[in-house]
Amino acid sequence: MFIELERKRRSIRKYKDKPVEPEKIELLVEAALYAPSSRAFRPWEFVVVQERALIAKLAKAKSSGSSFVAGAPLAIVVCADTEKSDVWIEDASIASTMILLAAESADLGACWVQIRNRSRDDTTTAEEHIREVLRLPDRVAVLAVIAVGYPDEVKTPHTKDELLYAQVHDTQFGKPWSKP
Numbered sequence: 001m002f003i004e005l006e007r008k009r010r011s012i013r014k015y016k017d018k019p020v021e022p023e024k025i026e027l028l029v030e031a032a033l034y035a036p037s038s039r040a041f042r043p044w045e046f047v048v049v050q051e052r053a054l055i056a057k058l059a060k061a062k063s064s065g066s067s068f069v070a071g072a073p074l075a076i077v078v079c080a081d082t083e084k085s086d087v088w089i090e091d092a093s094i095a096s097t098m099i100l101l102a103a104e105s106a107d108l109g110a111c112w113v114q115i116r117n118r119s120r121d122d123t124t125t126a127e128e129h130i131r132e133v134l135r136l137p138d139r140v141a142v143l144a145v146i147a148v149g150y151p152d153e154v155k156t157p158h159t160k161d162e163l164l165y166a167q168v169h170d171t172q173f174g175k176p177w178s179k180p
């Protein structure tokens with residue numbers, strides 16, 4: 001059941017020193033490309049990076065929250081052609097979620113690293129850094145880097161008790177929804 005994947009998924013930031021097999025990389029890419037998109041415009045552009053030196057450069061996109069990427073054997077940089085859709089952020093976010101869940105289904109660990117709207121230092125943005133490293137054309141914007149690898153950390157799954165059911169409303173805002 002799909003919900004089982006959701007129940008055990010966690011953000012994994014430590015990876016075994018083991019490459020991700022080509023079939024699994026293909027699965028992640030396929031999962032991303034099946035994502036729904038507004039008006040079926042499919043504005044995404046994905047950059048699949050396995051070269052260690054390049055991954056190390058991606059890990060330097062932000063002063064915090066991205067350094068762990070250096071330990072990942074695979075990074076998928078989720079971008080989009082901003083000229084193809086005015087809702088590319090939504091489209092690219094859905095594709096990113098698909099990659100996270102496909103990774104979980106393939107016994108891989110993954111973590112989303114936010115690039116869009118994040119700064120690198122006082123003068124440059126995380127996106128400018130990625131843009132330079134990957135030589136992206138101007139029309140292509142970066143949403144996130146998804147780091148992927150075989151998990152080298154064990155994380156307790158979230159429990160149903162942690163879920164914010166208080167933020168689910170019944171018919172009208174403020175009227176608590178109760179589980180059937």
Ligand SMILES: Cc1cc2nc3c(=O)[nH]c(=O)nc-3n(C[C@H](O)[C@H](O)[C@H](O)COP(=O)(O)O)c2cc1C
Binds near residue numbers: 011113
């Ligand atoms: C939009 C978004 C941006 C995120 N950015 C980062 C990030 O830059 N660095 C990072 O280590 N984790 C990042 N995460 C992962 C979150 O920290 C993580 O999903 C959250 O703490 C919940 O933990 P869980 O995924 O294990 O359930 C991001 C997640 C999302 C959805």
